[in-house]
Amino acid sequence: MVNLEFIINTLSLGSLYAMLALGLVIVYGILKLVNFAYGELIMVGGYTMYLLTFYTPLPWLTVVILAVVAAMLTSLFTELVAFRPVREKSLTAMLITSFAVSTLLQNGALLIISPRARAVTLPQIFQTSVMIAGTSVPWRNILTILTCILTLTLLTLLLRRTVLGIALRAAADNFTMTRMLGVPANTVISTAFAISGIMAGIVSIFWIGRSGSVTPTLGAPPLLVAFVATVIGGMNSLTGAVVGGFVYAIIISLLGVILPPGLVEFREAFMFAFVILILVFRPEGLVRSKTSVERIG
Amino acid sequence: MLELNDVQARYGAIIALRGVSINVSQGELVALLGVNGAGKSTTLGCIAGVLRPWQGSISFEGVSILGKSPEQIARLGISLVPEGRDIFPSLTVEENLRLGAFTQREKSEYRRKLDEVYDLFPVLKERLQQPGGTLSGGEQQQLAIARALMSSPRLLMLDEPSLGLAPALVDQIFELIAHLHQTGVTILLVEQNVDRTLEIVDRAYLMNTGRIESQGGAEQLRTHTDIEGIYMGVKTQPKK
Amino acid sequence: MKLAARLKPLDTPLTLVAVVVVLALLVQLAGIDLLTRIVTVMFVSIMLVLGLQLYMGNSGILNFAHIGFMGIGAYTAVLFSMTPEAKILTNSDLYPFLVPLHLPFVPSLLIGGLVAALFAALISYPLMRLSDAAAVITSFALLVIIHVVLLHWDRVSNGPRTLFGVDNYTTLWVSVVFAVITIFAVYFFKESRIGLRLRASRDDRYAAASIGINMVVMRWLAFVASAFIAGVGGGLWAHFITSFTPYSFYLNETFVVLAMLVIGGPYSVSGAVVGTLVVTTAREVLRGIENQVNIMQIFPQGFFGFTEVVLSVVLILILVYRPTGIMGNRELHWPRRRGEAKPAEPTETET
Numbered sequence: 055m056v057n058l059e060f061i062i063n064t065l066s067l068g069s070l071y072a073m074l075a076l077g078l079v080i081v082y083g084i085l086k087l088v089n090f091a092y093g094e095l096i097m098v099g100g101y102t103m104y105l106l107t108f109y110t111p112l113p114w115l116t117v118v119i120l121a122v123v124a125a126m127l128t129s130l131f132t133e134l135v136a137f138r139p140v141r142e143k144s145l146t147a148m149l150i151t152s153f154a155v156s157t158l159l160q161n162g163a164l165l166i167i168s169p170r171a172r173a174v175t176l177p178q179i180f181q182t183s184v185m186i187a188g189t190s191v192p193w194r195n196i197l198t199i200l201t202c203i204l205t206l207t208l209l210t211l212l213l214r215r216t217v218l219g220i221a222l223r224a225a226a227d228n229f230t231m232t233r234m235l236g237v238p239a240n241t242v243i244s245t246a247f248a249i250s251g252i253m254a255g256i257v258s259i260f261w262i263g264r265s266g267s268v269t270p271t272l273g274a275p276p277l278l279v280a281f282v283a284t285v286i287g288g289m290n291s292l293t294g295a296v297v298g299g300f301v302y303a304i305i306i307s308l309l310g311v312i313l314p315p316g317l318v319e320f321r322e323a324f325m326f327a328f329v330i331l332i333l334v335f336r337p338e339g340l341v342r343s344k345t346s347v348e349r350i351g
Numbered sequence: 352m353l354e355l356n357d358v359q360a361r362y363g364a365i366i367a368l369r370g371v372s373i374n375v376s377q378g379e380l381v382a383l384l385g386v387n388g389a390g391k392s393t394t395l396g397c398i399a400g401v402l403r404p405w406q407g408s409i410s411f412e413g414v415s416i417l418g419k420s421p422e423q424i425a426r427l428g429i430s431l432v433p434e435g436r437d438i439f440p441s442l443t444v445e446e447n448l449r450l451g452a453f454t455q456r457e458k459s460e461y462r463r464k465l466d467e468v469y470d471l472f473p474v475l476k477e478r479l480q481q482p483g484g485t486l487s488g489g490e491q492q493q494l495a496i497a498r499a500l501m502s503s504p505r506l507l508m509l510d511e512p513s514l515g516l517a518p519a520l521v522d523q524i525f526e527l528i529a530h531l532h533q534t535g536v537t538i539l540l541v542e543q544n545v546d547r548t549l550e551i552v553d554r555a556y557l558m559n560t561g562r563i564e565s566q567g568g569a570e571q572l573r574t575h576t577d578i579e580g581i582y583m584g585v586k587t588q589p590k591k
Numbered sequence: 592m593k594l595a596a597r598l599k600p601l602d603t604p605l606t607l608v609a610v611v612v613v614l615a616l617l618v619q620l621a622g623i624d625l626l627t628r629i630v631t632v633m634f635v636s637i638m639l640v641l642g643l644q645l646y647m648g649n650s651g652i653l654n655f656a657h658i659g660f661m662g663i664g665a666y667t668a669v670l671f672s673m674t675p676e677a678k679i680l681t682n683s684d685l686y687p688f689l690v691p692l693h694l695p696f697v698p699s700l701l702i703g704g705l706v707a708a709l710f711a712a713l714i715s716y717p718l719m720r721l722s723d724a725a726a727v728i729t730s731f732a733l734l735v736i737i738h739v740v741l742l743h744w745d746r747v748s749n750g751p752r753t754l755f756g757v758d759n760y761t762t763l764w765v766s767v768v769f770a771v772i773t774i775f776a777v778y779f780f781k782e783s784r785i786g787l788r789l790r791a792s793r794d795d796r797y798a799a800a801s802i803g804i805n806m807v808v809m810r811w812l813a814f815v816a817s818a819f820i821a822g823v824g825g826g827l828w829a830h831f832i833t834s835f836t837p838y839s840f841y842l843n844e845t846f847v848v849l850a851m852l853v854i855g856g857p858y859s860v861s862g863a864v865v866g867t868l869v870v871t872t873a874r875e876v877l878r879g880i881e882n883q884v885n886i887m888q889i890f891p892q893g894f895f896g897f898t899e900v901v902l903s904v905v906l907i908l909i910l911v912y913r914p915t916g917i918m919g920n921r922e923l924h925w926p927r928r929r930g931e932a933k934p935a936e937p938t939e940t941e942t
């Protein structure tokens with residue numbers, strides 16, 4: 055049934071996936087690196103929320119901000135310690151490194167906290183709904199959409215109005231040329247990783263908001279979503295990532311409704327087959343941009 | 352101002368430079384000539400810090416710049432306009448220029464350079480908000496040079512600026528380079544258009560398979576060296 | 592004299608085989624059950640890592656789908672090797688046409704390998720033209736697809752539930768035989784014309800771009816061969832562990848195999864073997880420490896994941912400080928008597 059509830063749910067999901075995809079693309083655009091450890095940044099945000107709500111009386115807003123900060127700092131730390139030394143070597147080395155960092159963070163959480171899921175006390179607002187046009191809409195969904203709009207606005211301002219933002223976009227076009235204009239590579243890359251971490255932190259709020267608990271393997275499903283969304287959107291374009299996030303949300307929601315019971319569990323397999331098809335036949339993604347250039351290959 | 356001494360470089364197994372020694376003094380307009388694959392772009396790449404030579408020395412104003420990163424070299428005042436222009440297609444013309452001035456600290460200086468650039472390239476002022484990728488080849492070339500000028504470079508390096516341009520635009524480019532030379536900008540020019548280049552430069556080096564084959568003043572090269580022979584693949588014989 | 596001369600070009604695989612066989616003999620003599628189990632699965636791992644080395648070492652492209660092919664091989668092999676009664680017992684939902692299938696151990700393994708190879712052959716041809724970045728992403732996508740299918744195709748794989756009742760056919764010496772065969776096979780591939788050409792393209796991208804269609808076919812062949820080995824290895828592993836789920840063939844296993852290859856050295860056959868030996872030993876030691884800490888109850892919430900943390904740190908350190916792994920670019924050689932010439936070694940290249 056495609057009704058108002060479905061539409062708002064899908065919009066909310068799309069908002070979440072758009073922010074998710076953005077965090078992945080911002081690093082990929084510059085380094086051509088798929089950061090496998092990105093999902094674990096969300097896990098870090100989740101565990102920060104757990105630790106703070108469990109052990110401290112801090113208000114939810116503070117907890118949430120600290121979760122975002124934690125994710126950002128983790129991202130910066132991994133860049134400094136693991137990715138920067140390998141950057142000059144090769145893409146393959148960076149990819150394996152990101153895989154290793156992902157395993158490290160996951161098992162680090164396992165080791166330091168626990169293999170068992172930890173419940174996160176959610177604020178009252180995440181459990182209430184409001185009536186809109188006769189349908190009950192969870193506040194959580196509305197907040198997700200609003201946060202997405204706010205985040206996109208701030209990010210756009212950063213990328214279009216500040217020199218650093220212009221440098222980031224230039225680096226995605228041509229990293230070497232950007233350096234030849236005097237822009238320090240480390241600054242650009244650190245900024246990208248910081249933004250990536252912030253996006254992961256924000257996503258973690260609403261991801262935990264849906265599930266209510268955090269486990270060490272929390273990062274795997276969102277990583278896969280980010281993956282598919284960025285490929286749909288064309289891997290190099292931030293606008294594409296946002297569109298890809300919404301498209302993914304729409305497709306997966308529709309598949310959930312359309313597919314018969316025997317096939318619906320294979321939704322993810324279909325999405326990934328779709329990914330392969332896009333990479334083979336249309337690597338620039340489904341989003342037509344004004345300056346479409348063959349990005350991959 | 353710029354001095355290369357016995358620079359040797361390679362791409363993987365391919366040896367690109369076999370001992371290149373050149374120098375450029377302040378205010379000069381010097382050319383690197385040679386066929387494709389002679390090593391001209393590689394030489395510029397080594398100076399700009401994009402490629403690291405495994406032997407030799409490169410110094411700028413007396414200080415060694417070998418092994419420095421591209422951003423460090425740019426901050427020393429060396430600007431490279433690469434072959435193929437490499438403007439940022441998804442950035443607007445204005446944003447391209449803004450980034451060109453990245454090493455420029457003074458706000459007022461930035462405004463002044465912008466006006467200078469608009470005077471030299473009026474078409475850029477018209478297309479200020481357009482994405483770089485929508486510009487024509489000639490316009491992109493102008494943007495690339497304008498962008499390099501924004502940082503008031505002490506040494507400007509141009510890699511085949513006339514490549515792929517219509518003849519009328521080629522004239523414009525060479526006039527522009529000559530004009531810049533007159534205003535005192537030190538320029539190292541790589542070109543395949545030998546005749547036009549020798550008309551405007553002070554000196555030139557002739558490269559072949561990673562080495563400097565011959566060098567000298569423009570007039571000297573024109574009359575004493577078989578330039579055509581080099582371009583046709585025949586070994587150089589100095590004309591007697 | 593003549594025999595020694597004829598064996599000379601084979602000295603690397605022979606050395607590796609000697610290491611494997613001697614190890615097996617020692618373990619057999621020791622007669623410790625746990626040790627035998629560890630070493631048996633280690634030899635199966637050697638086979639899996641070698642399979643990955645065949646593709647990654649020669650083409651230079653990261654392949655995340657390898658463990659997925661292991662899974663395909665495992666599930667296929669047990670479908671043939673288990674008796675109809677055993678199959679029904681573990682998966683009452685099994686497709687009726689699959690139930691009566693019954694073959695001896697080795698043919699089952701081979702069919703597992705063939706199915707994996709066939710799947711790889713059909714799926715991967717268009718992927719061979721992709722650039723490095725895209726190729727890696729598609730291999731990862733393949734891994735996910737295989738995993739999701741295995742996870743939900745209940746009527747074949749028993750879904751997320753454990754598939755149990757597999758006969759324990761994989762003994763120490765069975766795994767030794769397969770490890771030995773694989774060592775020779777992967778070494779011969781490396782030294783074959785295909786292997787040499789692939790490595791030439793790996794080392795010099797610029798030249799490779801102009802080679803064209805042949806490159807795609809050779810890459811594809813290496814990919815299919817690699818998948819076959821993974822499939823057979825998967826079947827072997829299934830008959831060792833005797834019960835498993837689709838989660839055994841996903842990210843954790845991928846990480847371990849990748850770590851073994853990269854730490855050992857992805858560019859040589861010896862690297863694959865050495866890496867497996869080193870990492871297996873390290874894992875057992877670390878696991879022992881983990882268990883001990885847990886027994887002594889030092890940490891109330893349990894001490895888990897220590898092994899993986901150390902392993903991933905080591906992997907990162909290797910990538911930063913010695914990206915060509917323990918073996919570098921070199922192969923193991925039989926120790927030489929003084930005065931004999933050293934065989935020509937390739938110069939070290941970066942990862």
